[in-house]
Amino acid sequence: MIYKRINAEGLAHLSYFIGSENEAVIIDPRRDCQIYIDIAKQEDVKIQYIFETHRNEDYVIGSLELAQLTGAEIYHGPWPDFKYGHKLKDGQEFYVGNLKVFAIHTPGHTPGCMSYAFADLTSGEAAIFVCTGDTLFVSDVGRTDFGGLEKRRKWSENLYNSIFNKLLPLGDHVILCPAHGSGSVCGGNIAKREWSTLGLERLMNPLLQLSKEQFIEQKVNEHHEIPPYFRKMEQYNLEGPPVLRNLPEPKLLSPTEFQKLMDKDAVVVDTRTPPAFGSAHINGSYSIWLEGLPMFAGWVLPYDQSILLVLKERDQLETVVRYLFRMGYDMIEGYILGVETWYTEALPLKHLGLLTVQDLKTRLEKDNDLTLLDVRSDEEWNSEHIEGAIHLYVGHIEEHINKILTDQTTAVICRIGTRASLGASILQQKGYTDIHVVLGGMVAWQNAGYTITKQ
């Protein structure tokens, strides 16, 4: 029996390659799907089925891409009305080598969510694994807010029922295979531990310790952000995304070629660190650090403009391209390495102020006119912040720019400085001129022993 969990880092998206004898199934394939084909070749098996647990919101599903390359058949749940693949019935069974697969309808996160349980018939009929998609995670459960306010209570109740009446009855002994690990936007409190069983969740998952009423109340009142790109993902995954067969191959550009594409309305993403970005960057570029791309690119990047990259190193290129490709950004035209070639050509650069927390403290004590803008999430702000700061989540700056005063010196702070750099780059694009980034953010502030306000 073959069992491989494939972690698409950044998205913390987990897909599964499960095989027996010469056959295999893939659960929720990612879009850069060569990895499944490579495993199939190496293990000498044929991919028969692709099972989707639900219409995903946070990434482009790779089912169509993989189906075209392998001839595998795609299966979905009963909602929404997918434009490709086959619709499953609750309880439908499949055989893959010595494995028996049961499709289980587990609505809640969405009305069409499916789980897939696997029995190894050489041992017996008891389920070994269950792939639970966004229904049940390690220490967390799925979001129930995608249907809007009016449906949220009903979806939350469905989720409770799916977990307690459909999944847990499979038995404590079943190994849990969720669609996301720690770090995903689809579940804020997913544990860092990757391994669990239904029994462990029954015993220790905080949500599963609540009564049905408590569970529903908590799910209805949770706060989640919905980045704008989710709408594109929903559309793609409903209708079938473009099938590219290969990753985009952006080219190394000269500064002149780069600027020509900028003049044609290309958007620039700079993945260097906040100090490097702050010291010198191309006018109009977004500062998004490498690991932040899956979480924040979807807040600011458009789908109808070319994308250009400023990278620290060439060997980051593939990772950046994979991150963007998984979110449906296919028009990645080119890149430059650092800004050295740029300034050597005497092309103009912008900079941001860079403040250590010591600098910030001094400035706050001295200057009346310094605005301190905290761009962390509502939860983070609510738990603690610096007195006198104002708050606007980094994802909302573009939309709610009018909430921020324009003529003052502004210092942007977040947890460690990365989101602050993105926030500052957005402000600078909007015409703000005296913008500073606090290096090290709230963590450095607290490490320095400075006072914070807790609510």
Add this chain to the structure above:
Amino acid sequence: MIYKRINAEGLAHLSYFIGSENEAVIIDPRRDCQIYIDIAKQEDVKIQYIFETHRNEDYVIGSLELAQLTGAEIYHGPWPDFKYGHKLKDGQEFYVGNLKVFAIHTPGHTPGCMSYAFADLTSGEAAIFVCTGDTLFVSDVGRTDFGGLEKRRKWSENLYNSIFNKLLPLGDHVILCPAHGSGSVCGGNIAKREWSTLGLERLMNPLLQLSKEQFIEQKVNEHHEIPPYFRKMEQYNLEGPPVLRNLPEPKLLSPTEFQKLMDKDAVVVDTRTPPAFGSAHINGSYSIWLEGLPMFAGWVLPYDQSILLVLKERDQLETVVRYLFRMGYDMIEGYILGVETWYTEALPLKHLGLLTVQDLKTRLEKDNDLTLLDVRSDEEWNSEHIEGAIHLYVGHIEEHINKILTDQTTAVICRIGTRASLGASILQQKGYTDIHVVLGGMVAWQNAGYTITKQ
């Protein structure tokens, strides 16, 4: 949390690298232990502890080797009286990052067997994993025959108690981490599936479906082979084996150099396929195919003579060296690739007869003087064989050579031809001259539709 299962192929020995934050423990390290150091480096953790589940019989434990390279502390169970490391108490606890480790005394396979359960304190106190050594496998349990006939019933009862009173009470939800997978000499019926939980074993492990009396009776009556090298392993693992720090590096030899070492009493192992071996091989060499080395080298190779290799390809060298090193064969002096250089130097060669099953059928029908020697295990022989064949397990040929008639043409058969080739090479060494190997063995015989006798 880091969880890596390391499979030493051939032995089907499983060791575990389990870490949290910047700390890690290794369970039952293999002797070629660089792999743990590499993982530690890559994950940026320090190996704190080495936990042994028991004095192993089938391989050299790598604890001392790894301890010297990392400074980690070694812990064993209360039996035997190990000459190195620390002795554990039942219930002793350790903390590794966010993990809590419980040492559990689970005697049965040996009186000193330990299991180790891991809780992730960021989630709670429930055990996530349990490392069970040779106590409990996927679909099988440990052998109880190493104490000899008189202790076998007691050890079997202990094993039952350890499983039912110590392990299963941890809960159905606990993921099973045994010391061996399918293919090990330490459990003949281990499932091919690698993943299981205590609940799955409770429900489906055939041994755990028996009553205590039935369980003991079955364990007492099971038949197991004890290859001679086990005694060396027990001594090594009790006293601490030689610490080499590096794998032996045998040299590519000219035929002349090779023969000089043979003249000094070196033993030759030829890992080519049965047809290649049969057609031309060096006088006195053992035919042991690559994958068969961990199972059969220990039946025939001495510890006090140099070992020379005849390999099909240079890239098999590392695998062969690892296999032998894990079994304590450290004096691997050199190798040649095939026998082409040998015969080009006009050095003498031996050959064996090679029979297809069609040839065998014809010969059996025609010749009165053909002895057909079946060298499979007792279980295989008992379940089915060719009428008129005689039986002697391949591991016993050297010792019981007198049971076989000497002056007749002899055809050696096994399941597919590999053990037959080893058996034939032993007979040839002992002076038998008219020896044939049946290519394809019993499987080919049955695929050809010929008659077999079932008991």
Add this chain to the structure above:
Amino acid sequence: MIYKRINAEGLAHLSYFIGSENEAVIIDPRRDCQIYIDIAKQEDVKIQYIFETHRNEDYVIGSLELAQLTGAEIYHGPWPDFKYGHKLKDGQEFYVGNLKVFAIHTPGHTPGCMSYAFADLTSGEAAIFVCTGDTLFVSDVGRTDFGGLEKRRKWSENLYNSIFNKLLPLGDHVILCPAHGSGSVCGGNIAKREWSTLGLERLMNPLLQLSKEQFIEQKVNEHHEIPPYFRKMEQYNLEGPPVLRNLPEPKLLSPTEFQKLMDKDAVVVDTRTPPAFGSAHINGSYSIWLEGLPMFAGWVLPYDQSILLVLKERDQLETVVRYLFRMGYDMIEGYILGVETWYTEALPLKHLGLLTVQDLKTRLEKDNDLTLLDVRSDEEWNSEHIEGAIHLYVGHIEEHINKILTDQTTAVICRIGTRASLGASILQQKGYTDIHVVLGGMVAWQNAGYTITKQ
């Protein structure tokens, strides 16, 4: 400046990647041309031109394949009338970064042969390298026999003139870049040393020490074989071969699938060693050892039948496929690894007798009816052989099978046993039944101290 010599092993074909600044040219690309694209990517250069030195006879030129993938322009000499690319004039110049390239018409090996000299303009106008195709090798010169008997004298004279009047005048200091290294069928005495200069050839190349008359006489009287596949190469390279873009990907077959394809007239090539082949092989298969494929596949394999492979190891697959692909064999359908699966399915096998030289000696002394067939080249046979043997070059066996007696036991011998195994496999295909291969061949015979006849 970038200078890479790419050696297509087996053919001993040398191609060159020469670049400067962001531009590059390729001289005589091989058909599996991804290697040039990889270098171009890594060096960040664009391949502008593909220069062919001549219509090759021994392999499929990769120009069209590479041109389609890169957009580079193809240039040839003035003969024959190529169906693709551009025709060069003697003395035509090109600029590639800081390099100046001179095309020099150097007829002789063929009437259209070109050489290409490179100057580095940053240093001056003197030529640094010259790519001489099949005109001048290290210690040898090109063949002049492809135009047939009547043109041979003229072509030989042309070759002399090209070397002495066109190449050597470039100066002793010019580094020599020929199209073949040691082991090629295109020059029997090419030195093993890869590096030379025009001056070194002038001083030490044996052919260049001769007078013009001596040179022509020697070239006219040289003996060369022309394997049948050369005709296909000439046609391909004249008209443009099929462009495949990818190497064929033969599949691992079950014995049943393999036999089905054999029933549809597929040809089987077995690349295992002579002892392995001799002991057990599939009926009708050719025995061609891996390194012998480029030299011997073209004597026996057809272009209009599928090819199946029997390989020793999976990791030989790519090499075998490359070797065959370079010779235009594109229909490689599948492979099996060894014959173990074959005989385990109880499918029928053939074998050959295997004789050591000791066995051969005994047989020759005892048996009157043993035919010893020597299949080495005319040159080898003429220089020395075993008394009483008969001679027929391995490449001519299929055509001249009638020259060999059929009803006798036949032992086939060559230098070390590999060509003998091919020869024996051909005889067996033709219905000969009592065929033996002499392991170690003439080398072993002499190493054993047995008598040979020298002429």
Add this chain to the structure above:
Amino acid sequence: MIYKRINAEGLAHLSYFIGSENEAVIIDPRRDCQIYIDIAKQEDVKIQYIFETHRNEDYVIGSLELAQLTGAEIYHGPWPDFKYGHKLKDGQEFYVGNLKVFAIHTPGHTPGCMSYAFADLTSGEAAIFVCTGDTLFVSDVGRTDFGGLEKRRKWSENLYNSIFNKLLPLGDHVILCPAHGSGSVCGGNIAKREWSTLGLERLMNPLLQLSKEQFIEQKVNEHHEIPPYFRKMEQYNLEGPPVLRNLPEPKLLSPTEFQKLMDKDAVVVDTRTPPAFGSAHINGSYSIWLEGLPMFAGWVLPYDQSILLVLKERDQLETVVRYLFRMGYDMIEGYILGVETWYTEALPLKHLGLLTVQDLKTRLEKDNDLTLLDVRSDEEWNSEHIEGAIHLYVGHIEEHINKILTDQTTAVICRIGTRASLGASILQQKGYTDIHVVLGGMVAWQNAGYTITKQ
């Protein structure tokens, strides 16, 4: 025949692995010498001899290291009086496989310089290659200034004689194998082209076009820098450097561990780009970009203090360690990646001003008090500079700090900004406070179309 040129990037140091049959010699091995052992293993040859061309000044020779690992014998020229290895005589001969090696005394660069010519006896006695050390490069010749002023003329004359009377007479046809390529401190005008012959040098090397008198005059008047570490190299290479057997393995440090080592007098080298360094760096660190290490580390780093690294990426670690190790810096204790962990711990940072050339222009036009310090070489300064700037070579800043005014704003400029960043970091260490780096340097200044002064 095996011919491998090994380029130690950074130093642009070329060593050679030359072998025949089963033997090989190494010319001028680098200190991280595993590469030669790997080639020897792969090619199945034994390294017999190590030939040094001279006592090197710019790197630690790896002869002792390699000799200990392989048992090879070391040979040097007759000067200085080496404390290890064997002394050669002019004309001494060695045989290596089919190669004949001639040791040729070619004084000039130093009195003991040797060259080594190789003939391939299978072709004849003419030399194929000559390894010329620092005597003759592609388009340049060796320095003659290491003996001090009084010996310079004599050494220059010796060099002329060695080239014209010892090397060129070997013949135009001999392939040139010098000890350095383009980018070395040992020859400022070495061509980028790697391949040459004695004939090409005779025809095109600018120095070889001069009369003897002109040659000597030019060599006597050339300007070269002598970085302080050269003295250490000379001592090491005379007496034999420490043999470490392995590269140092610096550890990833926490900011706290890092600072503790700084408190114990460790020196910090920051290899990030000038903008990243300028925006935020650890107090007291040297800014030396990766590729600049071999050229500039030896100007500032001591041999008796530990070295700590600030790296952009973990995968630069090995390169940095090799660079330093080759220069004899063995005490490399640890590293951190970027300064993010540093400022997150609220540890203090320094910054430098960063000026685009546009900023510089504006400042120069406006401010009377801006000192513009040009830290390029004398040659660069002499050929062109910005009016009003002052000049001090970056390597001389520490020694001649008193030449620079202290109380003014200072902008540091070089060709593109990297040496300026090093210069600025030295000034900052010396207590200067208002220091700026000109990004893009003179190249950007000229690309912007601003005025320069040419002499």
